[in-house]
Amino acid sequence: MALRLTAYEQEMLDGKHGEAKQLAMKIMVKIGEPLGAEEMVEVVSVQAMAHFGSLHIAGRDYLGKLACMGGKCCVPTTQDPASIPFDTWEEMGYDREYAENQMKLCDSIMKLGEYHAWSCTPYVQGSVPRLGQNVAWAESSAVSYANSVLGARTNRTPAGLAICAALTGRIPKFGLYFPENRKAQVKVNVDAGPLSDLDYNTIGIIIGKRVGNYIPAIYGIPQSATNDNLKYLGACAASSGSVALWHAVGVTPEALYGDPFEGRDPLSEFTITREMLTETEKSLCTKNPGEIDLYVTGCPHSSTQEVTKLAHLMEGRRVKPGKDMWIFTTAETNNMLKRSGVIQKMEAAGVRMMVQTCLVISPLVGNGKYKTLITDSGKNASYLPSEHGIELVYASMEDCVAAVTEAV
Numbered sequence: 001m002a003l004r005l006t007a008y009e010q011e012m013l014d015g016k017h018g019e020a021k022q023l024a025m026k027i028m029v030k031i032g033e034p035l036g037a038e039e040m041v042e043v044v045s046v047q048a049m050a051h052f053g054s055l056h057i058a059g060r061d062y063l064g065k066l067a068c069m070g071g072k073c074c075v076p077t078t079q080d081p082a083s084i085p086f087d088t089w090e091e092m093g094y095d096r097e098y099a100e101n102q103m104k105l106c107d108s109i110m111k112l113g114e115y116h117a118w119s120c121t122p123y124v125q126g127s128v129p130r131l132g133q134n135v136a137w138a139e140s141s142a143v144s145y146a147n148s149v150l151g152a153r154t155n156r157t158p159a160g161l162a163i164c165a166a167l168t169g170r171i172p173k174f175g176l177y178f179p180e181n182r183k184a185q186v187k188v189n190v191d192a193g194p195l196s197d198l199d200y201n202t203i204g205i206i207i208g209k210r211v212g213n214y215i216p217a218i219y220g221i222p223q224s225a226t227n228d229n230l231k232y233l234g235a236c237a238a239s240s241g242s243v244a245l246w247h248a249v250g251v252t253p254e255a256l257y258g259d260p261f262e263g264r265d266p267l268s269e270f271t272i273t274r275e276m277l278t279e280t281e282k283s284l285c286t287k288n289p290g291e292i293d294l295y296v297t298g299c300p301h302s303s304t305q306e307v308t309k310l311a312h313l314m315e316g317r318r319v320k321p322g323k324d325m326w327i328f329t330t331a332e333t334n335n336m337l338k339r340s341g342v343i344q345k346m347e348a349a350g351v352r353m354m355v356q357t358c359l360v361i362s363p364l365v366g367n368g369k370y371k372t373l374i375t376d377s378g379k380n381a382s383y384l385p386s387e388h389g390i391e392l393v394y395a396s397m398e399d400c401v402a403a404v405t406e407a408v
């Protein structure tokens with residue numbers, strides 16, 4: 001069935017509002033029709049992608065072409081972390097050609113009018129859609145947070161489509177834009193006693209593996225769970241499976257009061273026990289870890305609260321000679337904590353702040369310098385060994401800090 005367009009959408013498709021909008025509309029109609037979309041929805045924000053590590057030359061040229069055509073974002077648009085740290089890539093030994101390709105992408109998004117967010121946590125940078133609002137977000141952990149924790153509506157938008165949504169303020173209506181597609185399908189009970197920060201990652205990993213792309217309703221998450229806890233749960237479920245929406249019963253907005261199954265029987269049900277968490281933690285460590293030489297944290301990007309906690313753990317300690325500790329975060333968190341002197345103290349103790357970038361989509365640890373890293377991020381643990389061929393230990397933040405630091 002052909003997509004029904006409003007008068008304004010038809011004008012964009014006919015080229016009355018410029019070449020870039022026309023191309024964007026053509027792409028969306030072409031993709032939307034086979035998906036069964038009958039109309040477009042308006043979106044209030046876009047979270048796009050502009051990292052060379054995933055977009056490669058084709059993506060670089062695609063964004064460059066839209067920019068040359070005069071394309072301009074008409075809704076607030078941010079993008080995932082870059083594949084290089086902008087200020088320190090030379091000092092850190094990145095390949096020049098690779099860095100220049102990332103810079104070209106950076107030029108294009110400036111011309112297109114995206115905000116320079118470079119983070120997978122736009123919701124801590126002011127892009128905070130309300131319950132029920134439609135957005136077009138691309139990064140899987142951000143999609144999970146938008147849908148589940150904020151109650152906004154988005155599919156896992158492909159990068160090529162997200163920029164079309166940014167230029168037009170529209171996206172084909174399918175999937176999770178329909179309230180009836182947002183009901184829970186699988187029942188998950190968490191019965192594991194008090195939950196640590198690491199447990200939320202591990203719960204997400206288990207859920208993603210068990211439910212794939214179904215929508216779980218999770219019973220047993222306490223109201224005291226922090227936004228960071230929920231961020232990790234969702235990021236891990238999105239990376240070990242492809243969960244785009246989950247409900248924590250009594251906690252997240254679409255499952256705060258009512259029945260998330262809306263009277264239907266769950267397709268299946270399982271319980272996460274303490275034994276399962278311990279077993280999964282062990283399974284996330286690779287088989288032959290040697291001596292740990294690097295601690296990485298901040299996948300998704302570390303919040304102000306997390307960096308502050310790290311700073312407390314670092315008090316009276318420094319990174320051991322021959323080891324490294326990298327914290328991935330937003331420019332905003334880094335700047336805020338610089339104003340209070342926290343970052344300077346950590347840097348003096350040997351910590352490196354990795355601002356606006358991401359280890360998974362960067363070539364930094366695949367070069368043989370590091371053999372075994374330690375992380376408290378379940379998403380890092382699921383991706384880094386296979387993406388970068390590195391041995392890995394998965395442990396709590398406290399154990400990670402202890403592994404690479406010493407008392408002074």
Ligand code: F3S
Nearest residue numbers: 120141299300358360
């Ligand atoms: Fe963010 Fe990169 Fe992790 S985009 S969620 S830091 S893989």
